[in-house]
Amino acid sequence: MNENIRLLKPFLRGLPIIILVMVVSVLAAKKYLNYVTPMYESTTMLKLADVQEGVPSANLFKDLDVFASANKIATEIEVLKSANLIQKSLKEVPFNKEIYRKGDMLTVELFGNSPILIEGTFQTEKALDKRYSLNVISDKEFQFFYPNSNQSIPGKFGKPLKINGATFLITLNEPFILSKKEVKIIDTYEFEFLSNQKLMEKINKNLDIVPVDKDVPVIRINMKSNVPEKAALFVNKLAEMYIKDYIENKFRAANTTVDFLQKEISNSNKKLSSSENNIQNYRDKKNIVNVRQETETDLRKISQLKIEQTNIKMNLNAIKDLNKYIAAGKTNYLDLAPNFEAFTDLLSTEMVKNIKKLQSDKKDLLMTYTPENEKVKIIDAKLKDLIDYQIESIKNTEKNLQIKYNDLTNDITESEKVFIGLPEKEKELTILNREFNLYESNYNFLNEKRIDAEIARSAKIAFHKIITPAEISKTPVSPIRGIIIVVAALMGLFGSVVLIYIVHFAKAKVNDIYTIEKNSTIPVAIATPFLKSEIEIKTNFLKEAIQMELKGMIKDKNILAISSYDSDKDHLFHSKNLAYAFKKQGRKIVVFDVTGQLENEFETAEYRNFSDPKYLSYTKTAFQNEIQEIMSYFELCIIHNQAIKEDKLALLFMSLASENLIVLDSRKSAEKTVLKIELLKDEYKLPNVWFVLNKLNYSPSVFFEVKKLWKKYITK
Known part of the structure; x- marks a missing residue:
């Protein structure tokens, strides 16, 4: 928590600058917005x-x-x-x-x-x-x-x-x-x-x-x-x-397409007409009306002829068998029992009936007469005539059937000649029909597309649509005033904060006790706040004198050296006021002034001035003897030393002291000074070194600092 507060101190101290920079940034942004060209x-x-x-x-x-x-x-x-x-x-x-x-x-x-x-x-x-x-x-x-x-x-x-x-x-x-x-x-x-x-x-x-x-x-x-x-x-x-x-573009494409389709339709129409003429000429040349129907008719006719031929063939075979049978039994015709299934005309049937009747009459006559009887012979003559006629009729029937069979065979042969070359006709006709169908399909397709293109050419509409037309903008999109002003304020804020912390860390001053303790093992004896009035100064240094005594720093015959690193003015305040405080406590003190700055501050008996150049040739032993001689009359010796940076007599007096107080100013002393003191202590074996922090928690106003710089540099 203390660390956070310590880090916030530069921010709080520079808060007026931050506010000022933010105000200037906002005013500059507004001025900029007045002259920048807005974009809509x-x-x-x-x-x-x-x-x-x-x-x-x-x-x-x-x-x-x-x-x-x-x-x-x-x-x-x-x-x-x-x-x-x-x-x-x-x-x-x-x-x-x-x-x-x-x-x-x-x-x-x-x-x-x-x-x-x-x-x-x-x-x-x-x-x-x-x-x-x-x-x-x-x-x-x-x-x-x-x-x-x-x-x-x-x-x-x-x-x-x-x-x-x-x-x-x-x-x-x-x-x-x-x-x-x-x-x-x-x-x-x-x-x-x-x-x-x-x-x-x-x-x-x-x-x-x-x-x-x-x-x-x-x-x-x-x-x-x-x-x-x-x-x-x-x-x-x-x-x-x-x-x-x-x-x-749509109208142009449709118009071009219509013109193109018109030409193609004209060419296709010529080809279609030519194909129709080719089919007609081929049909006329080959005497074709309808190949399929004609083929079916011829096939039906041949089939019928073959059926008739088969029937006649069966009858012819039966007659031949009958004729052979009768010829074999011609001498005994009446004893034959032929199969007349193939010879069934009415005349033959009547003749057979008459033969059977005469045969029956003969049998009746033979019962009365002898075979030589005239009546019997007349019946025999009649039977003979009928039998001969029957036999001749069978022969003629066979001849007729044979003729019919031969005629049917010739007719079938002749009818089958129709199918000679039929596949070639069908092939040629199929080719012609296919060519015709191709031209016809192309012609129909082109006409359909021509109609579509003419419709598209006539319909000058588009389905693209402006659903939200643009309106004149009243508010610019850039720069956006609110954002620019806010960004300017934030940039002023962050810029000033960064600058404050950069300056703070660049200066690297001893701001507080934490900084000293972080960089050195030398303890802090006292921390003096910023004091304005004489009463505050006297009260504070009396308190610090007691604190030093309680810490064992103030003993009888002790030599207390007060120094600083950069300038002897940095520790003059503490040298003078600590001497006053010890004197007010009733102690018998002597002040050794190495700078000559306290010459008129103390009585002659309690003041020694070592600022004369002659002391530069003194050795440590000479100073030690002189100090011991003087200290025999006093209880406490306070040395107002030179700045360590001058390095003339400062380190020498520090080596002679019982206690060494190094004054650091929180607003002036650099942080690296702490490390330098640490090195000097180790190098020269300085006894009992203590730090004194002046102006503890002192954060003067930035305007006060500016005013002081103005007086220091500008007014001069």
Whole structure:
């Protein structure tokens, strides 16, 4: 806790300086803010079209905007930053010239509120990007100055002024002057016409285009300018030109696409017509109506013929078997039992019935007549005729069936000839149809795209939208007055505190007892506070005399040497007042004055002056003998020694003393002095060395210190 308080002492002591510096810093910041050019910022929020969500995803709007695609936010930001789009926007705003009103401390740009108008034509670009001066001396005349030139060129309002590389026409802004009652015309102005390169640099420096969020198709366009109207005007114009440029590009692309599609459709139509003619010619040449239907019909016909052939073949085989059977049993025909399944016509059936009837009649007649009977023979003749007819009929039937079978075979062979070359026909026809279908698909596709492109060309709309237009800012974004003032105050605070502590540690004075004890093993005998009145001085030194006696420092016949390191004036106060205190206690003292400063302070009997130069040649033994001789009459000897730094007799008297008091001033003595005393003590074996700290806890006002320095150095 004591250490913390000790560290706070420089701060508390320098508190007036800290407050003063903070006040000066705040006043300087306010003065700075009065003359610094503020920067204003305006923001436009631009929503990009998204074909995946919202209105553009509807089919109708997809048709109207067929060239829209899912916008990549980063890509659109680069488009907004592109030099092409920025230049288009700059052509729409009057940023190529700047007019300033020049003051003694501040130059302000006049945008839209200038009492003068300036137009310029340039023969060379060297005349651009130069700050020309104009001193208006009346409402009719002015003086023109080149940059960094004191030589003026006279001019009149409304008359062209020719200079190197340019011609200017300077006129009064009558509408503005009439609208302002107390407008000041006579003043000093500056103006500059900017080249495209410099204008682009200024815009790019202050333009910031960022997405609201990486997943949200909304872009924030920010612009900073010392003129708030310019910032708002440009960001709105840039967003407007972005949408306009999008529509123009879409219309241009749609128009180009329509023209291209028209040509392609015409070419495709010619190819499609040619393909149709090729198919027609091939069908006419090959007599093809419908290959599939014709093939199916021919296959059906051949199949039917083969079925008929098979049936006839079966009947033919049955007839052949029947004919062979009958031919084998021709002599005994009536005993045969042939299978007439293959010979089933009605005539044959009736003949068989008649044969069976005649055969039955014969049997009946034979029961009455003999075989030679005329009636029996007539029946036999009838049977023979029927049998012969039957046999011949079977033979003829076989021949007819054979003929039919052969005819069917020929017909099938002839029908199968139709399929000769059919795969090649199908191949050729497939190729022709494929070519036709390809041209037809291409033709239909191109017509669909042509319709879409014509719709897009007719629909001059865009789904990009300005959702928040920029407004003219009323409050500057830089400098921010509150922050600047607070920062100035804090900088004053920290700067002054740092400076105070730097000075404090640079001075490295013996400020307190802790500093002495930290740097030395020599104890502190007494610590004297800062004393103002005589009463305080007498009371304090009597108290310190008692303290020294209690510490065993004051004994009979003791020699007490009082010294300091830098100047003998530093310990004069203690030498004189300690001698007074001991004398007031009733002690019989003698004062040895090595400096001659106490000559008139004590009676002659109790005072010895050793400041004469002759004592410089004395040895330690000579001083010791003389002191012992004098001390025989006194109880206590006090030596007011020289400064140790002079090193003439100081160390000698210190070696002769019983007790050595080294006075350190808390405001004057350097911290390194403590270490020097420690080294001297060890080197010269000085007896009973004690420190005395003068002006304990004394922290004079900084203003008092300044006043003292002023008197010491300035007034002299």
